[in-house]
Amino acid sequence: MARINKRLLPIKAHFFFFMAAMGPILPQLPVIGKQIGIPPDIMGYIYAVLPVLYVLAKPLVGFLADYFMNLRKLIFMALIAIMTLAYAGFYYLPNEPHAIDLNETSVQWTVTLTQEPLHCPPEVSASDAYCQATRQAQCSQGNNTFQTLIVAPQSRADLSLGSNLQHGNDSYFICLTELTPAIYWSNTSFDCQVEYIASCIYGSGMFWLFVCLLFVGTIGFNVTNSISDACCFDLLGEEEQSKYGAQRVWGTIGFGATALLAGVVVNLWTSDAIKSFTPALIIMGVFSVLDLLSVSKLKLPKLGGSESIWKDVWELVRQPPIVTFLFFATMAGIIDSFIIYFMFWHLEEVAAETGYMADIKLIEGLVVAAECLAGEVPFFFYSGKIIKKLGYVHCMSMCFFFYAVRLSLISWIPNPWYLVGVELFFQGVTYALCYTCIVAYASAVAPPGTSATVQGLMAGMDDGLGFSIGSLIGGIMLKRLGGRESFKYFAIAAICTCVAHIVMRPLSRKRQYLPKSGYQVPAGQAENELKPMNTHELPNVY
Secondary structure (H helix, E strand, O other), X not given: OOOOOHHHHHHHHHHHHHHHHHOOOHHHHHHHHHHOOOOHHHHHHHHHHHHHHHHHHXXXXXXXXXXXXXXXXXXXXXXXXXXXXXXXXXXXOOXXXXXXXOOOOEEEEEEEEOOOOOEOOHHHHHOOOHHHHEEEEEEXXXXXXXXXXXXXXXXXXXXXXXXXXXXXXXXXXXXXXXXXXXXXXXXXEEEEEEEOXXXXXXXXXXXXXXXXXXXXXXXXHHHHHHXXXXXXXXXXXXXXXHHHHHHHHHHHHHHHHHHHHHHHHHHHHOOOOOOOOHHHHHHHHHHHHHHHHHHOOXXXXXXXXXXXXXXXXXXXXXXXXXXXHHHHHHHHHHHHHHHHHHHHHHHHHHHHHHOOHHHHXXXXXXXXXXXXXXXXXXXXXXXXXXXXXXXXXXXXXXXXXXXXXXXXXXXXXXXXXXXXXXXXXXXXXXXXXXXXXXXXXXXXXXXXXXXXXXXXXXXXXXXXXXHHHHHHHHHHHHHHHOHHHHHHHHHHHHHHHHHHHHHHHHHHOOOEOXXXXXXXXXXXXXXXXXXXXXXXXXXXXX
16 A cells, blocks of 8 residues: 655645646636737737746745745745735626627728718717727728728617628728828728727726736746745655656646636636636635645745855856756747647637637636646656656657647647647646656756755746747737647747757767766666766766
């Protein structure tokens, strides 16, 4: 009968409850932004700034935890509480859909004019429903281009405005926002590029409330996540670091279980295409309370401990293998960020095209459950053995190859249900294995007393710089190319990264001095790297 390691129970419980609290809400953050009318490029800008902020926040929190040694546990618990309260604030965001729905930042309409458009009356922009029922459009007929506003049918009736535009089966009111020379309407059909109204995005209190809550909550999550990893490696010690995945897997189990639960409950709670996130927020709150209880029993590590920590880390990052690894960790972050932030955005576009919006939250819950319970769980459990067998180099090459396959399949899905199968088979061999490879490598090469700093450095390149670049590029691509084409180009980037990784890695196979003694070389390295060595010389593990 397997014996339970009581010493590691608190960290397992923390991972489970912490990630279970995040399961209902974390994958939905971009979708919440989309639902309140934020276009994809603006979401990309927001997510590009976010990683910079939490990379700055991590050393600040580490300093506070070191300086106020007796308050470390209180600081940790305060982070969890602040994160939970920030995400709970999404309850106050409205759920009403825009009267003129746009899946992309702009959409090309071919319209039929029933009456000549005039200059916009003042009651249009003065209406309380202006931002919720109006879109701007640049229309063209022949050589003439003019700026307009298009008012949705509901508000058109409320403002006693007649209809003068036909698109599909709906009648709209269109008016000119700029005085133009007289236009001769040669025919009644022309094209309009329908877009979001910029003032309704940046001038909206709802937008800034969303940004503030997103920033506070996500910074709290990432800092807490970083401290959790450092805590886990500290509890495991030098001899058992390969068991990290077996601890972290409980977070995956919790995340997948509550994501599925929230998807089912939200789907039952509201049957409309626009879903209420209230049940998801309640589930998050319950598990956050349980996490606070588990953290109260947790023995936290001392963050840092070397008197010359910056000197030791500088000596480390000067080594060519470390620089190479940091570069590819950043590439992994770029790919991961695009999948994390924009996969559900693309999924909802596919659902809208294929008529599956009524079941979208159930599908999204099943996608996350497939990712976590069937994809990540086995790979987190066996990641230590896989890395020992293949080595860090081959693991990273394999991850980039499967990232390319995964991204290609996401771009291809004919309807939302196909994504469940894609994520079931590819989340583990990409995200779970790649993440474990990065944090395990950081722990393996860190000089004594610098583990938290080196972990922060690796995380800063992966989910800091990498996430920032990926979010920015991804948002712009989604705006200009749409979901399918964007995922296709990211797949090409992933396979190019895989080839570059295979080509570059032999350059760093020679022995390198890394200031850490007692390191055991993973199995699978070249035989000449497994010969006895003194404690001050470490072979290149990359």
